[in-house]
Amino acid sequence: MIELKNLTKKFDDFTAVDSISLTIQTGEFFGLLGPNGAGKTTTIGMLSTLLLPTSGDVYIDGERLTRNRTDIKRKISVITQEYSMRQDMTMDEIMEYQGRLYFMPRREIRARTEELLAFCDLLKFRKRTVRKLSGGMKRKLMVCRALLTSPEILILDEPTAGMDALSRRQMWNLLHKLNEQDLTILLTTHYIEEAQSLCDRVAMMHHGKLEEVNTPADFIDQLGAFAVDEMTADGIHSHYFHERKAALAYLDKMEGRLTLRETTLEDVFVERSGRHLTAR
Numbered sequence: 091m092i093e094l095k096n097l098t099k100k101f102d103d104f105t106a107v108d109s110i111s112l113t114i115q116t117g118e119f120f121g122l123l124g125p126n127g128a129g130k131t132t133t134i135g136m137l138s139t140l141l142l143p144t145s146g147d148v149y150i151d152g153e154r155l156t157r158n159r160t161d162i163k164r165k166i167s168v169i170t171q172e173y174s175m176r177q178d179m180t181m182d183e184i185m186e187y188q189g190r191l192y193f194m195p196r197r198e199i200r201a202r203t204e205e206l207l208a209f210c211d212l213l214k215f216r217k218r219t220v221r222k223l224s225g226g227m228k229r230k231l232m233v234c235r236a237l238l239t240s241p242e243i244l245i246l247d248e249p250t251a252g253m254d255a256l257s258r259r260q261m262w263n264l265l266h267k268l269n270e271q272d273l274t275i276l277l278t279t280h281y282i283e284e285a286q287s288l289c290d291r292v293a294m295m296h297h298g299k300l301e302e303v304n305t306p307a308d309f310i311d312q313l314g315a316f317a318v319d320e321m322t323a324d325g326i327h328s329h330y331f332h333e334r335k336a337a338l339a340y341l342d343k344m345e346g347r348l349t350l351r352e353t354t355l356e357d358v359f360v361e362r363s364g365r366h367l368t369a370r
Contacts (some may be wrong), residue, residue, distance in 0.1 A: 091116050092137070092243065092274070097146035099132050106132040109146065116151075116242075117272040119265075121285040124295035125363055130278040131171075132298075134247050137276070138168040150243070163181045164192070167236035171248045173228050177221040177316030181212060181231055184220065188235045199238070206234040209283035210264060233264065242272045250281060262288060282356035292355070294362060301362070317357060321347035328357060 092114040107129040116118045122130045137148060139157045148155040150162050157163075177183055182203060189199030207213045208242040209357035212228040220228065229249060236244060249265075250258040257280070265288060269275050279285055285292050286306045294309075296316040302309075314330030316337040330353060331337040341348055 091149075092276070093149040093152075095147050095149065097133070097148065098144045099129075099136060099141060100144045101246055105298050106164060107136070107143075108166070110295075110298075110300040112293060112300060112303065113273065114276060116274055117269070119269045119275045119288055119290050120277065121289035121292035122276070122278045122295060123285055123292050123359060127297070128295040129298040130295055131247055133243055133295075134168070134278060135278075137245055138166065139163060164239060165242040166210045166245060166247045167239065167241040167243070168212075169232050169236050169247065169249055170228075171251055172229050173219045173220075173232070175231070175235075178219055180219055181207060181216040181234075184231060184235060185238060188238050192239050194239070202238050202240075203234075206237055209267075210234050224257070226253055226260060228336075229257070229261060230264065233268075234330065236343070237268075241273075243276065244268065247278050248280065249277065250279070252283065258284070286355035294359075296362075306355045309355060310353050313353055313358050313361060315353055317353045318344075318352050319351065320344070320350045330357070349360065 093238075094110055094112040096109045097107055098105065098109050110129075110133070122133060124130055132141060137141050142157070150165055153162050154161065156163050160223055179187070184195075185203040185206075186199055189196075191203070194202075195339065204213075210233060212227065212234065214231055215223065217228060220231070223231065225335070235317070236263075236365055250261050265275060265277075269288075277289065289306060291303055291305050293303045311332075314332045316331045316334050318329045318331070318337050318340055320327045320329065329340060331340065337350055341350060348353065350363065
């Protein structure tokens with residue numbers, strides 16, 4: 091279990107994360123959502139101990155996380171947005187190097203490498219150097235490397251950024267399979283469809299504050315399960331309804347180009363972001 095208690099991070103006079111408290115259950119697939127600058131990556135940085143909190147604490151299974159608690163840190167693996175691998179190394183070499191950093195026995199490194207590359211459908215590419223891999227294959231290799239030490243928590247910061255649609259779906263399937271094995275996953279993403287498809291719960295962040303934590307379905311229900319999109323001269327305006335009957339009645343009485351569809355988590359995200367912009 092992950093617990094954040096009044097977690098705060100300031101950079102001089104700027105507060106990037108503002109006293110957030112949150113509990114993520116063991117085996118949960120949890121998403122952090124918010125516009126650029128919301129504080130998601132800074133929160134990830136403190137969970138990985140790359141950044142130290144200005145105040146507040148992180149607890150893993152009831153134990154306070156600090157940089158010198160290597161026993162706790164071994165439970166966590168982090169996959170960043172950047173490709174942090176040497177371009178001239180093969181997959182096997184990347185995995186062996188990672189294992190040696192953690193003083194794993196060579197036999198265990200080889201066995202885990204075989205298992206993980208097979209799980210991610212990468213075995214036939216194991217002798218290729220990183221520079222010859224596609225973007226999707228590099229991301230999968232980063233997942234393999236992160237899982238080599240058998241962590242209990244996997245933290246992913248924009249794991250599908252820059253991927254094409256097919257590679258993104260393959261990554262979703264991979265993460266879903268990992269979560270089914272009771273791996274706790276914390277995800278930040280700009281692809282709202284990703285959070286809706288994968289996450290048990292999501293947290294909405296804005297300006298470093300934690301606004302609300304809920305399931306994707308409950309967020310959608312709050313807005314209205316059905317949306318009518320109206321095409322106007324200045325763009326698309328969406329109207330939300332809790333019942334399909336009410337949405338159809340609105341369609342009947344209105345003129346112009348209108349379409350009926352189911353509301354998505356992206357609608358919730360856009361509506362909340364727009365509300366903040368209006369308030370400013």
